[in-house]
Amino acid sequence: MHVDPTRPVDYAIITHGHSDHARAGHGHVLATPQTLRIMEARYGRDFAGSVQAIEYGEVVTLKGGVDISFHPAGHVLGSAQILFEWKGFRAVVSGDYKRERDPTCAPFALVRCDLFVTEATFGLPVFRHPLAAGEIAKLVDSAELFPERAHLVGAYSLGKAQRLMAMLREAGWGRPIYVHGAMVALTDLYIDEGVPLGDIRHVAPDERKNLGGEIVICPPSTLQEIWSRKFPDPVSAVASGWMRVRARARQQGAELPLVISDHAGWDDLGKTIIETGASEIWVTHGAEEALVYWCESQGLRARPLHLVGYGDEEAEDVAAPVENT
Amino acid sequence: MNRFAALLDRLAYEPRRNAKIRLMADYFREVPDPERGWALAALTGALSFKHAKPNLVRTLIGKRTDPFLFQMSRDYVGDMAETVALMWPVSHGANHVPTLTEIVAGLNETSKLDLPGRLASWLDALDETGRWALLKLITGSLRIGASARLAKTAVAALGDNIAPNDVEHVWPGLQPPYEDLFAWVEGRGPMPENTDPAPFHTPMLSTAIEDTANWRDVLDSADFSAEWKWDGIRVQAVGGIDEDGQRAARLYSRTGEEISHSFPDIISAIDFTGAVDGELLIVRDGRVQSFNVLQQRLNRKAITPKLVAEYPAHIRAYDLLTEAGEDLRALAFAERRLRLERFIEEAGEKFDLSPQIDFATWEELTAARADPASHGAGIDAEAVEGVMIKRNASIYVPGRPKGEWFKWKRDPYIVDAVLLYAQRGSGKRSSFYSDYTFGVWAPGEDGDELVPVGKAYFGFTDEELVELDRFVRKNTINRFGPVREVTHEADEGLVFEVAFEGLSRSTRHRSGVAMRFPRISRIRWDKPPREADRIEHLEALLSDAAVS
Known part of the structure; x- marks a missing residue:
């Protein structure tokens, strides 16, 4: 055993x-x-x-x-x-x-x-995690300050991604939340298990260029991959407890580190x-x-x-x- | 303070210039006086606190944390202030979160003895980011990648039709917290008067001659003068008399940043009332030294008498903007030049005149540019980086007017080098491998090997970047975090034609040489790495005085 x-x-x-x-x-x-x-x-x-x-x-x-x-x-x-x-x-x-x-x-x-x-x-x-709600507020503020830029949030596909979605809803984010294909199945599973996440949409490849002002959740590795290029002037956010330490955040190329840990x-x-x-x-x-x-x-x-x-x-x-x- | 800390935090991570300006402008719009003014002072480096030293911070944290845990954490985080900010024990209860205004006032009025207690009470009340910002602020190492110029640009963005140079113009007369400045840009008050007896004047800049199609035919050589483009830093040396009859002397960089404190030898030589536009150079034994030598003097924190003696600064004058209270900028260049010649005769030995090049036709100027040494530059030729062509009738206009002044840089040095490593860029380029380390052949223990000689991240088009990125991804042989090592064998790999402005000896690079201003001038998809250049080629350039 x-x-x-x-x-x-x-x-x-x-x-x-x-x-x-x-x-x-x-x-x-x-x-x-x-x-x-x-x-x-x-x-x-x-x-x-x-x-x-x-x-x-x-x-x-x-x-x-x-x-x-x-x-x-x-x-x-x-x-x-x-x-x-x-x-x-x-x-x-x-x-x-x-x-x-x-x-x-x-x-x-x-x-x-x-x-x-x-x-x-x-x-x-x-590693002193701040309240996650404050970090979510940073993301929402940034999306409002830069409404022409897509906000890409790197987050682990199981758990962190869905927690971000639920907390964005609590913060009053009423727009659709877009997700990378790698997250669709697990997000559907959460919704099926009765976790309300609101309007969640899979990012279609040819739609990326039109997602200025939107929040897109994706696996952290995709932030530096070709996939992320087609978004309008993307802001690379990363949601992780590691973001507490600046050297780690820089290493990951985070432009908007969100200290949110599971x-x-x-x-x-x-x-x-x-x-x-x-x-x-x-x-x-x-x-x-x-x-x-x-x-x-x-x-x-x-x-x-x-x-x-x-x-x-x-x-x-x-x-x-x-x-x- | 937490709002200001959040701004600094955001700025530290944001790579895009325009986004930084927006973040700062957003802050200035949202935060009232005088808080935002103190923030502007912090961002422009106008604040300094004499009692707050890193050692004080170390003592405070030592009393509050376990030394073993602190050491482990410090090793992990890699930064003292950040470790303290994160480890500082949370003190629950009614702590008043201090404003930046209160902190600035507190730091100025608190005695050295009372400072530790005062600082500790602020750290108790702030959050992690707030503590980090406070510690960085008081120890004078913000390093958030936002210059004073950028902060002033953000202030200008608050108004309608206010240019960054307008803010720069009024800046010398201002004091923190800059309430009159904000009132003016927001249309609530008059333009602050620049009461500085030695003010900065926004310089006139040139365009590249190559940008004018068929310039040899379009431009009449009879309308122009030419002089050498000296390879130093463009400065403005200004002298005046203040209200109390005291002499004021200042040295400004091209962007209006005051750099007087770095050049006490120049400042003490300014005994005139006027504004000279010129090039700052190092002159030893009557000979202008290369930019590499000048660099030894730049960016030094401590300006010692020894440094000044070893690297004597000098100004080679291009233009005269004011003289004894008279503004000369509306005069034609030819006329200003005559005034300058007379002015410099009296200006002392730290100043001399930028000599003009004798030419009648563009062919003659072409010949002079190709060989400055025998066309008047003499032993100073190695500090010439091209020629400046100025319209005789041009008045002095701030900014970069078209068709008046042209720069015609000398041809760069070229080397064929092999791509070794590629690193992801930042900002818009964060998904591209856009920073390239390249090398040339050198004798190694087991025959020839490639040694790195430099790094370049521009010179190619966006389309070429896409192709380069694809090449890197397809030919990766090793990964180190954001860096990829790329195939570089004799017959397999990618050759760059690299252009650069100069070469110097370097102990930092394994190859022993460092390039100045390297960029990719061509991508040689056709050329096998075995045909790339050898280190001996660079060493030959190095021993050639013209490059060192």
């Missing part, structure tokens, strides 16, 4: 649908219904030998008497933390999580435990660790060293897991650019 295995296994427990956590080819997959749908949309009907859907809060007892249950992680639609209980000992694997409000998925639920396995994507004290920032990582009541903390993927150091300074036992194969989903997206789309 493995959680988010990076190679094919017989029995896989999947926290959420991002491709570095949810891979195809496992014998059996246990995940939330939404995560299973996302995997099917990405990998096709036969992505696993067999699947088992588990709702938030439902308990499944495994061989050996371990009770397992899924709890909202607030990361993307269907994302879960996994609680293992055995003879009163409680261990939680967080998967990826955030504490900030997100209108497109169930909010993070705090699960008290003895052992907490936490992600640390933004495990450095410089991962807990430094303050929320620490707050969550304390609130779980766990006495032992295992830190995985991200800046493990700083967070382990911090846990120890709080009198908690902590160790880094040094797992390989998990990146942040955006870095992965950048590493595999889509050419000539």
Whole structure:
């Protein structure tokens, strides 16, 4: 039994649908219904030998008497933390999580435990995410100041893109929102799952030149690809927690960096660790060293897991650019 | 302050000049006096705070963060002020967010002793971007890619029919927070009077002679004078007497930026009342030095006596705009020239006259341009970058009037080089590989290899850029972030004909040479890399005094 295995296994427990956590080819997959749908949309009907859907809060007892249950992680639609209980000992694997409000998925639920396995994507004290609504306001202000320019927003196709759409609606953006072809299937899935996103339109190739003043959401890698050229004097916005650091934003060629993250920032990582009541903390993927150091300074036992194969989903997206789309 | 910080943040990322102007104009339109005036002062570099030093910031953050976590973060972020801005502990509760106006006043009235507490209270109240902007502002390193000129252009954009040069003209008499300036551009007040006793005059510029079709036939050589185009920086040296009878002396760049502080040797030599338009050069032992030498003196922060002694500045005069309170600009060039000749005789040894070229026909001028040394430029010929042709009847008109003054630059140096790396451009070119590093052949350990000699990002048409971008994408052999390494074998690769204005020795480049003003003059799709030039060819140019 493995959680988010990076190679094919017989029995896989999947926290959420991002491709570095949810891979195809496992014998059996246990995940939330939404995560299973996302995997099917990405990998096709036969992505696993067999699947088992588990709702938030439902308990499944495994061989050996371990009770397992899924709890909202607030990361993307269907994302879960996994609680293992055995003879009163409680261990939680967080998967990826955030504490900030997100209108497109169930909010993070705090699960008290003895052992907490936490992600640390933004495990450095410089990662203090501002309120996402303020960043969305920057985007809307810019679209109003430069009404002849298309605003291209690079965002990961699963989760971030749909969160931007929902938040633009909350900010009063009533115009259609345009999306790159790579996002259509997952966006339709969100809408089908009951997340209201308003008028979402797929960008037709010959329509690009007419999209001055519009907001277009696309995978970050496409911002630098030929695809983006046909838009009228495009503004390259990028929505990511990495935009907090100027050198990273410049490296990605962002002209309008939007600090919007689907991962807990430094303050929320620490707050969550304390609130779980766990006495032992295992830190995985991200800046493990700083967070382990911090846990120890709080009198908690902590160790880094040094797992390989998990990146942040955006870095992965950048590493595999889509050419000539 | 948060609104101003948001502007700086946006400007720092926005590559387009026109978009920067709009962002600033939008800010000036939205934000009331005096806040916007202090912002303008910050953008034009008119603010300085003597007590706020980077060390103070380091001490403040040291008391508030764990040293190990700070060090890790600093290493990751790569910038001290930014790390402090991000790590500064949030202090919840009723902090009044300071305005820029309050910060400027506070910095000026707070003693050195009280400054740490004052600064900390501001940092407590600001958000991450606000803290970043404040720290950059007080440590004097905004670096947001917006010049003073651009900020003034944005101010001009607030009004109807106000040119950036109009703002530049009134600027010397103004003080922050510039309420009279804003009132004027917004049509609520009179044009501020330029009370500067040594004001800037917008210079007259030339057009390239090649832009006039059949110019040898269209233009009558008898109507024109010619002089050497000196390879320095175009400046204006202005002297006057202020209300209190004190001598004022200023040196301005071509755009009206005051550069007096960089050239104390020139300033102390201005003992006249008048405005001289000329070229700033370095003259050693009676000989004009190349632009490379001048560059050693430019952009230095500390102007030491040693620097001044080693790189003595000099002004070669082209024109006289005012003399003893008289405006000469409405006179014909020929007449102004006579006034200039007399004026320079009295102006002291830091000033001399730009000599005129003796010619009767365009053929004779062509010969002079091809060989300045034997047509009057003598030992200074290496600092000549072409000829200037001026209509004798031309009055001095600010800007670039057509048909009056022409520049005819000497032919550039040419080298055939091989494309090695391509980098994505910025702004409109961010999806194009538009910045090219090229190299020439040099002996290596395992036979000949290509060594980089320069980088160019213009000289080609938009259509050629599309083809170049396609070539880069199809021939990539390596990727390093935004940079791609492109195939460069003896028989496979792309040759550029690169034009450049000069060459100097460089310790920064592996090849040991650095090009001045390189651009792609032709793309040699037909030429195999093996036929590109060798480093020995460049080294020969380097040892040739005409290029160094």
